[in-house]
Every structure is written in structure tokens, then in C-alpha cells.
Amino acid sequence: METEEKKSPAIIIILGATGDLTWRKLAPAIYNLWLDSWLPEEFAVIGVSRDKYSGSEFEKHLHEGVDKFSRSGKTKKNEWDIFAKYLSFQQGEFNASTTYSAIGRQIKVLETKWKTTANKIFYLAVPPNAFEEISGKIGSSGLAADKLKSRIVIEKPFGHDLDSAIHLNALLHANFDETQIYRIDHYLGKETVQNIMAFRFANTMYEPIWNRNYIESIQITVSEQLGVETRGNYYETAGALRDMIQNHLFQLLCLITMEPPVSFEADEVRNRKVDVLNSLQKINPEEVHKHAARGQYGPGWIKGKKVIGYRQEPDVSKDSAIETFVALKLYMDNWRWQGVPLYLRTGKRMEETISIITIQFKSPPYQLFPTQAIDNWQPNRLILSIQPHMGISTSFQAKRPGLKMVLYPVDMHFDYNESYTSGTPEAYETLLLDIMEGDTTLFMRADQVEAAWKVLMPVINSWATNPPINFPNYKSGSQGTEEAETLIAKNGHSWFEMPLKNIS
Numbered sequence: 001m002e003t004e005e006k007k008s009p010a011i012i013i014i015l016g017a018t019g020d021l022t023w024r025k026l027a028p029a030i031y032n033l034w035l036d037s038w039l040p041e042e043f044a045v046i047g048v049s050r051d052k053y054s055g056s057e058f059e060k061h062l063h064e065g066v067d068k069f070s071r072s073g074k075t076k077k078n079e080w081d082i083f084a085k086y087l088s089f090q091q092g093e094f095n096a097s098t099t100y101s102a103i104g105r106q107i108k109v110l111e112t113k114w115k116t117t118a119n120k121i122f123y124l125a126v127p128p129n130a131f132e133e134i135s136g137k138i139g140s141s142g143l144a145a146d147k148l149k150s151r152i153v154i155e156k157p158f159g160h161d162l163d164s165a166i167h168l169n170a171l172l173h174a175n176f177d178e179t180q181i182y183r184i185d186h187y188l189g190k191e192t193v194q195n196i197m198a199f200r201f202a203n204t205m206y207e208p209i210w211n212r213n214y215i216e217s218i219q220i221t222v223s224e225q226l227g228v229e230t231r232g233n234y235y236e237t238a239g240a241l242r243d244m245i246q247n248h249l250f251q252l253l254c255l256i257t258m259e260p261p262v263s264f265e266a267d268e269v270r271n272r273k274v275d276v277l278n279s280l281q282k283i284n285p286e287e288v289h290k291h292a293a294r295g296q297y298g299p300g301w302i303k304g305k306k307v308i309g310y311r312q313e314p315d316v317s318k319d320s321a322i323e324t325f326v327a328l329k330l331y332m333d334n335w336r337w338q339g340v341p342l343y344l345r346t347g348k349r350m351e352e353t354i355s356i357i358t359i360q361f362k363s364p365p366y367q368l369f370p371t372q373a374i375d376n377w378q379p380n381r382l383i384l385s386i387q388p389h390m391g392i393s394t395s396f397q398a399k400r401p402g403l404k405m406v407l408y409p410v411d412m413h414f415d416y417n418e419s420y421t422s423g424t425p426e427a428y429e430t431l432l433l434d435i436m437e438g439d440t441t442l443f444m445r446a447d448q449v450e451a452a453w454k455v456l457m458p459v460i461n462s463w464a465t466n467p468p469i470n471f472p473n474y475k476s477g478s479q480g481t482e483e484a485e486t487l488i489a490k491n492g493h494s495w496f497e498m499p500l501k502n503i504s
């Protein structure tokens, strides 16, 4: 990427500017983009909220957030003072037309001063139930009339199920062209997630064996030690399937299993991902239990500290049926992956915070070594470690030094921290920059979101009609539920131990 070229003027209008997302993620990301000279000279952030902040209170609030969460540490006073000049605040109710006319006036002042039309980015950092109203108002106020220069950013969850996603897409399309809509899945902005494409398509080594002939199974695990914290209200309407699988884990699955795109044009890449979702085998509503297992955390221990169960968390119902853990077994109907089980697993309050993708290769067709040589036999594995360790590791059999032939699995590692000294940008930095540059590659297209919901609808419907009878069914600090183990044990497989001890 070139930093020298003149960047187009941009105004980011954050709706929900006093909320958590802005505080923890957006403000630090914008600040770091500025620090690293990625922002245009003509740039402004207009924070919009129904909260009554003065301009200086708003600035102070963001300053605290940046100091607390920025990857570059605490701000320096002289730098913050320059950056703060880009910030302004607009108080207003989201349902009032006056809010949008006030935003319009602020935009006009800036554009008159800059003597140009800026890219206007409307970032909806608000709960999903506000998407409809705000996007409608932005449309009816004419703020997004310039289809080339105005963009809307929507956070996940995009819809609650297939019908609501179709409805939301239709509402957005009433006011915005698809090219103006940026549906965020922050996993796609992660460095290690973007590297999956580089790893697969910039190298020839694995492509010939990247298929059902050589791969036994694929496992994707995204586990977190954190519980729902203060997000009980939201989580009670979501659960792990909607919060993580429909978006983050499906995106990882797409990147791992998609066909090579012909180019990196946004639609070409997104077409290949939609192909993946469309080729996932439909789950028979009668057989959901053979494909999906759910769980909810009870009390337990994390890092030597006792933690409460999900049902004891604030804003959570005492008999909540919401799942905080999901394991899925999926299959794909296509030439490359037919018959290869795809295992997805995510949960809160698990033993480790770790996101890994493991490609398990098949065993050699014939076992040539004597039984005593293969006591520790383990078929080849390729592990893409997304976070917190960032790296790629491959395991293979080697002869243990000694007079006898004894095989033992060893690893080869690529570790970001060893190979690179420069800091890694946060996902939101990458995504915000792409939005400013008008690049939709890393964002979810309407059909992609709908295809993802379509795959999950049998599970959603079945779980809604058959409430769980055994919740809570895993202890905080554990590796999840017994059912998740049996789900894949039926294929003779097991979930891999989570900690990636060898990648530091």
C-alpha cells in the first residue's frame, strides 16, 4: 500500500459514538491510523449520540478509551492535541430528523472549508434494533444520495435469522446501493485471517493436497476465557450460534475451503466465498442432533479464580436456554471437499482463549513401520493459529535420535513475533481504511449473509422448539461439553487439545 498518494477527504460519522464499540475499538483504530499517517489531510470524525456530552466531554471520553485500549499504548499529549482537532460531537435522538439535518450542516461546513466533496462514512455503532431506523433516516434525509461518496457501515449481528436478514437487506437496498454497504465482520480484518489467502494462494506447496484425497478433517476452534461480561442483554437475544458461528467461524471456513479466486476483485473473492456457503450440505431438521451440540457454562475456575455461571451473569435470565458454546459437524457437497468433516467449535468461559484452524491430513496408505516405532503416531497436521499466538505450524513424523527406529511427531513453526518486528494493525484499522478507500473485499455481501443464515436455520429452528434440558452443561474453564466430544467421536475423531504450546 502506498502512503504517499493523496488520499480522498473523509468524514466518519459515528452513530453511537459514546458506546463501547467506539470507546474500545473505533477511536483507538482511528487514532492509530492517524499516528501511522494513513488518514487523509482533510479528515473529520463526527460523533453522534443521544447522550448529552459537550464537545470537550466527548473528546475526553475518547481520549480515555484510546489511552486504555490503543495498541500503541498511552497517547502523548502533543500528539493527542493535534488529533483531537479532528473530533466533533453532535447530540441527537436517532429517530429525530433534526439530528440528521444537524449532521448535514456539519458536513457542509467541512466540505465548504475543504472546497471538495468528502467520502462520508456513516458508521452504525449501535445495537441491531436501531439499524432499521437509522439507515432509513440517513436515506430519507438525503445524506447518502451521492452513491459514490457515501457509505454505510453495519456491525454484526446482521439479522437474527434468515427472514430478518432478508428484511434488513431490503431496507438497506431501499436507500443504498450494495456497493455503499459495508457489513463488518471484524475477523476478516485480522492479520492472521487475511494471511490465510496469502498462505493458500501465494504458495503452490499445499494446493495439490488441499482436498478430500489428502485431508481427513478440518477443525476450527474459537474459544474464549471471557464470559458475557456486561453484554447479557444482547447475548440473551443472540447466543453463540448467532454471535460467532454465523459470521466469524463461517468466514474462517470460507477462507480455508474456497476455490482460488481468479483475481482479488471484491466480487470475485466474495463469489468464491458464497460458493462455499452454498455448497454446505443442508442439515435435515430431523437430524440436527447429529450435526450440532450446544452448551451453556456453569460456574467454575479460570486461571485460579472462581467465576460465576452464565445464568448468574447480569441481565441473564435465571433459567436461560441461550447457548454459550456450539460445536458443529458440517459437510460440503463439491468435488474438493466431499465427505471431509468440517468441525466448528466456539465457546465462552473455556479453558483457553485461542483461535486455531487445524487441517488434519490422512495417514499414509500403508503402515510400513513396526508397531513399536509408531507408539506416538500422529498424522500430519497443519495449524493456522489466528490468535493470541499468531503463526503457522506443521507437524510431521521424524525419527527420534537413537539406535532404534522410533517415530515421534515434531513441529515446524512460523511465528509472527519472531519473523516481524513491526506492530500488527488491529482489525478495525484495516477495515476502516478499506472503507475509506472504497474496497469491499473484506466485507460481507448481502447474499453471503443470507447464505450463512440459510445453513443455520435448521439448527436455529430445532433448538428453538426443543429447549435444552441439561443447561448448564459445561464448567467454566473446561473444554466444552460432552456432547461435542460424542458428535465427532462418531467419525473416529476428537477435538484437538486447545493450547498451542509450541507457538510462542
Ligand code: BG6
Pocket (backbone or CB within 6 Å): 156, 224, 243
Ligand atoms: C464479537 C462477539 O463479534 O467477537 C463477542 O460479539 C466475541 O462475543 C468477540 O467475544 C470475539 O472477538 P475477538 O476479536 O476477541 O476474538
